Structures are given as C-alpha cells and as structure tokens.
Amino acid sequence: ETGVTQTPRHLVMGMTNKKSLKCEQHLGHNAMYWYKQSAKKPLELMFVYSLEERVENNSVPSRFSPECPNSSHLFLHLHTLQPEDSALYLCASSQDVQGGDTEAFFGQGTRLTVV
Amino acid sequence: DQQVKQNSPSLSVQEGRISILNCDYTNSMFDYFLWYKKYPAEGPTFLISISSIKDKNEDGRFTVFLNKSAKHLSLHIVPSQPGDSAVYFCAATGPGAFNKFYFGSGTKLNVKP
Numbered sequence: 620e621t622g623v624t625q626t627p628r629h630l631v632m633g634m635t636n637k638k639s640l641k642c643e644q645h646l647g648h649n650a651m652y653w654y655k656q657s658a659k660k661p662l663e664l665m666f667v668y669s670l671e672e673r674v675e676n677n678s679v680p681s682r683f684s685p686e687c688p689n690s691s692h693l694f695l696h697l698h699t700l701q702p703e704d705s706a707l708y709l710c711a712s713s714q715d716v717q718g719g720d721t722e723a724f725f726g727q728g729t730r731l732t733v734v
Numbered sequence: 735d736q737q738v739k740q741n742s743p744s745l746s747v748q749e750g751r752i753s754i755l756n757c758d759y760t761n762s763m764f765d766y767f768l769w770y771k772k773y774p775a776e777g778p779t780f781l782i783s784i785s786s787i788k789d790k791n792e793d794g795r796f797t798v799f800l801n802k803s804a805k806h807l808s809l810h811i812v813p814s815q816p817g818d819s820a821v822y823f824c825a826a827t828g829p830g831a832f833n834k835f836y837f838g839s840g841t842k843l844n845v846k847p
Contacts, residue, residue, distance in 0.1 A: 623777070660839055661736060661836070661837045661838055661839045661840075662823065662837035664818060664834055664835065667834070675834070680836050709777050723769055723780070723835060724769075724780065725778045727776050728786075
C-alpha cells in the first residue's frame with residue numbers, strides 16, 4: 620500500500636468534458652494538497668485542505684474545483700479545461716498543515732492530457 | 735517569482751563517484767528543507783531533510799548540507815548507483831499558518847554504470 624493513491628493514472632479529455640481526479644490517503648493525515656507539475660517547471664501548489672476545510676487556494680482558475688468530503692479523500696473536478704492545463708497532477712498529504720518540519724507524502728500522480 | 739531554484743536541469747556521473755545536486759533559495763524565512771526523488775511515472779518520494787538549525791544531515795549514502803548565509807543547500811550521494819538515476823527536487827518551507835512547500839524545478843541525475 621503506497622499510502623497516497625491517485626486515480627486514474629492517465630486521463631485524456633476534451634475541452635468540453637467534465638472529469639474528476641481522485642486521491643485517497645491511508646496515513647491518518649489531516650492535510651491534503653493538490654499540486655500541478657508542468658514540464659520543466661517547479662511543482663505548483665493548487666489547493667490545501669486541512670481537516671476537510673479548504674485553507675488555501677493559489678489563484679487557481681475556477682475550471683478546477685476541489686472537493687474534500689473527509690480527511691482521507693480529495694477530489695479535483697475538472698470542466699472546460701484548456702490544452703495548457705495538460706500536466707501531471709499530484710496529490711499529497713501531511714500530518715498537519717501548520718508547522719514547518721512536516722514532510723509531504725505524494726501519490727503517483729495523474730497524467731492529464733487535454734485535447 | 736521562484737523562491738527555490740535548481741539551476742542544473744541535468745547531471746551525469748559515473749557509478750561509484752559522488753553526485754552533488756545544488757539548490758538555492760531566496761526567502762530567508764525558510765527553516766526546513768527537503769529533497770524528493772522522483773522516478774518516471776511516479777510521484778515524488780521523500781528522501782532527506784534538514785532543519786535550519788543544522789548545517790548537515792546524513793542518512794546512509796545521502797548527505798544534505800545547508801549554508802544559510804549563502805541560502806544554498808546541496809545533496810551529496812556517495813557512492814552513486816545506477817538506481818539513483820531519477821529527478822531530484824529540492825523543497826523548502828517555513829513558519830506560518832500553512833505548511834506550504836516551495837519546490838525547485840528538479841535536476842535529472844543519470845548515474846552511468
């Protein structure tokens with residue numbers, strides 16, 4: 620068991636489609652994150668959830684809509700995406716949101732291609 | 735504005751030699767630094783970390799050095815092995831309300847047999 624599991628691993632969608640990415644963590648962590656990794660760019664933090672409440676939204680376009688129904692599950696709902704949204708989307712979790720000395724555990728990512 | 739930078743996109747070393755991966759940061763408030771390793775088609779996995787109260791942390795073949803005055807850290811791998819070939823990300827975080835991780839763009843390490 621990897622600890623943080625993401626599905627699907629690969630997704631191809633048209634610009635008019637609606638799809639969702641799923642993340643599940645089995646580590647008992649209180650914080651979950653969505654990151655975007657584009658080619659040759661730093662990982663970009665998109666959303667932070669702490670105890671199922673969104674605590675940070677890094678100016679992400681509204682075509683990305685997160686949902687955290689409980690502390691173990693995190694979704695990223697996608698609609699009317701653009702080709703430039705094609706990237707690797709990584710979910711992560713950590714014990715808590717506050718504090719500096721906490722490492723994040725990452726899922727394997729969803730490779731998204733928007734056509 | 736990129737607060738964590740890895741200026742070398744790639745590095746190639748011979749098996750058994752030392753690999754040195756570098757990372758620079760601009761925010762003096764950062765107080766905890768991490769290295770992640772990423773294989774193709776997998777998410778990054780935590781490798782080693784260092785708190786700003788230290789200047790060195792060692793774990794087996796991996797050692798991280800922190801130079802706060804230069805805002806520079808480095809990861810040393812000795813001896814390098816072909817299985818170490820991956821992309822290495824430097825990350826930093828600091829005190830505050832949110833445990834936000836700032837990542838570099840990564841350095842691709844290739845260890846040649």
